[in-house]
Amino acid sequence: MEVVPGKVLERIIDVTSNEASRPRYIIAYGGSSSGKTISILQWITLQALKYPKSVVTVGSESLPIIKKTVFIDWVRHVIGDSFGLLGDEFN
Numbered sequence: 001m002e003v004v005p006g007k008v009l010e011r012i013i014d015v016t017s018n019e020a021s022r023p024r025y026i027i028a029y030g031g032s033s034s035g036k037t038i039s040i041l042q043w044i045t046l047q048a049l050k051y052p053k054s055v056v057t058v059g060s061e062s063l064p065i066i067k068k069t070v071f072i073d074w075v076r077h078v079i080g081d082s083f084g085l086l087g088d089e090f091n
Helices: 009-015 036-050 063-082
Strands: none
Touching: 009 036, 036 063
């Protein structure tokens, strides 16, 4: 399984590659459709695969917002497109 990183994911990987100086927080900013959400979700997924017992919390203003945006992006674009784990019925 190979994830082709965009610019945002490349930067996140670069900043977090040294565990001794890994930042506590990662803040991504930029225009709409710049790949922030997808890149962060790809990185979180890669970290979850690397550290299987880890716990990840994703927050937003409300649960419906997460369900309508972040969760759908994660399923479709990260699990589906990036990792190729879903069939066509989810697209």
